[in-house]
Amino acid sequence: GAVVSQHPSRVICKSGTSVKIECRSLDFQATTMFWYRQFPKKSLMLMATSNEGSKATYEQGVEKDKFLINHASLTLSTLTVTSAHPEDSSFYICSASDRPISGNTIYFGEGSWLTVV
Amino acid sequence: AQTVTQSQPEMSVQEAETVTLSCTYDTSESDYYLFWYKQPPSRQMILVIRQEAYKQQNATENRFSVNFQKAAKSFSLKISDSQLGDAAMYFCAYRSANTGNQFYFGTGTSLTVIP
Numbered sequence: 205g206a207v208v209s210q211h212p213s214r215v216i217c218k219s220g221t222s223v224k225i226e227c228r229s230l231d232f233q234a235t236t237m238f239w240y241r242q243f244p245k246k247s248l249m250l251m252a253t254s255n256e257g258s259k260a261t262y263e264q265g266v267e268k269d270k271f272l273i274n275h276a277s278l279t280l281s282t283l284t285v286t287s288a289h290p291e292d293s294s295f296y297i298c299s300a301s302d303r304p305i306s307g308n309t310i311y312f313g314e315g316s317w318l319t320v321v
Numbered sequence: 322a323q324t325v326t327q328s329q330p331e332m333s334v335q336e337a338e339t340v341t342l343s344c345t346y347d348t349s350e351s352d353y354y355l356f357w358y359k360q361p362p363s364r365q366m367i368l369v370i371r372q373e374a375y376k377q378q379n380a381t382e383n384r385f386s387v388n389f390q391k392a393a394k395s396f397s398l399k400i401s402d403s404q405l406g407d408a409a410m411y412f413c414a415y416r417s418a419n420t421g422n423q424f425y426f427g428t429g430t431s432l433t434v435i436p
Contacts, residue, residue: 238423242364247412247426295364301422310422312366 207231208300210313217288217320225283225316227254227298233278234300239271242295242315254281254298288320323348323415327427334403335435341388342398342430344413352418355389355396360410360429369411372396374418400432408434 207230217223227237235256240248252273253261260273270292272284281300285292297315324347334340346355357369372380372389379387384404388397400407413427 236422240424245429245431247428248366248424250423250425253421253423297364297366299366299422299424310416310424315364 208234208298208311208313210296210298210316212316213314214317215319217318219289219320220287222284222286223288223318225285225296225298225318227281227283227300227313229279229300229302229311232300232302234281234302235278237275237281237298237300239273239281239283240297240299242297244295248297251283285318288318290320293318293320323350323417323425325413325415325425325427327411327413327430329430330428331431331433333433333435334400336403336405338403339399339401340403340432342400342411342413342432344396344398344427346394346396346413346415346427348394348415348417350417350419354416354418355387356414356416356424357385357387357396357398358412358414358426359407360412362409366412370398403434405434405436408432 209228211226237254239251242248250263251266254273254275256275262268275281298313299310301310326345353374355372359367359369370380370382370385384401386399410429412429414424
C-alpha cells in the first residue's frame with residue numbers, strides 16, 4: 205500500500221534555531237498534505253493544509269510565520285519551525301492523499317518528535 | 322470545524338472480553354466519513370475501521386465493529402475478544418465527504434488490556 209514517510213523521526217534543536225521536517229509520499233502523488241501536532245497524551249490538532257504549488261491554509265490560531273509549510277512537489281511537503289522555543293516541542297504528523305476530495309484513502313506518516321532545548 | 326467528543330479518557334478490559342469505546346460528533350453535513358484510529362506507543366496512526374455516513378449498515382472488521390447512529394451522531398467502537406495488542410490510544414475521527422481530506426479527531430481513549 206501507499207506509504208507516507210517523515211524525516212527526521214526525532215530531532216533536537218536549540219532554542220532560537222529553525223528545524224525542517226519533511227513529509228514524502230513514496231509511491232503516489234499527493235496534491236494535498238496535512239500537518240498535525242500532538243501534545244503528550246493529547247489528540248491530534250490540525251495545523252495546516254499543504255497544497256502543491258500554492259500557499260498553505262492554516263487553521264485558526266496557528267502562526268503561519270512560525271510554522272512555514274512548503275509543498276514544492278507532488279511528493280514532498282516540508283514544515284519548518286522557525287525560531288523554535290521549548291513550547292514548540294511536540295509530535296508532528298503529516299497525512300497525504302492521492303486525490304483532493306474524500307472517498308479515497310488517507311495515509312499518515314510515522315510522525316516526528318521535536319524537542320527544543 | 323467539526324467537533325468530535327470522546328467522553329472516556331481511559332478504559333480497561335480483561336483479555337478476551339469485550340469493550341465499547343464511545344464517540345459523538347457534531348456536524349451539519351449529511352455526507353461524511355467516520356473513523357477509528359489506533360495509536361500504539363510507536364505513535365503510528367493505524368486505521369481500525371471506517372464508516373460512510375450514507376451507509377446504514379454498521380462497519381465490521383474482524384473483531385472490531387461499530388454502532389453508528391446517524392440521528393444521534395454517535396459512533397461507538399466495539400472490540401470483541403480483546404487482545405494484549407489492542408492496548409493503545411484510540412481516536413475517533415470525522416472527515417467531510419465534500420470539503421477536503423482533513424481529519425477532526427476526538428481527544429482519544431487510552432485502552433488498557435488486562436492479562
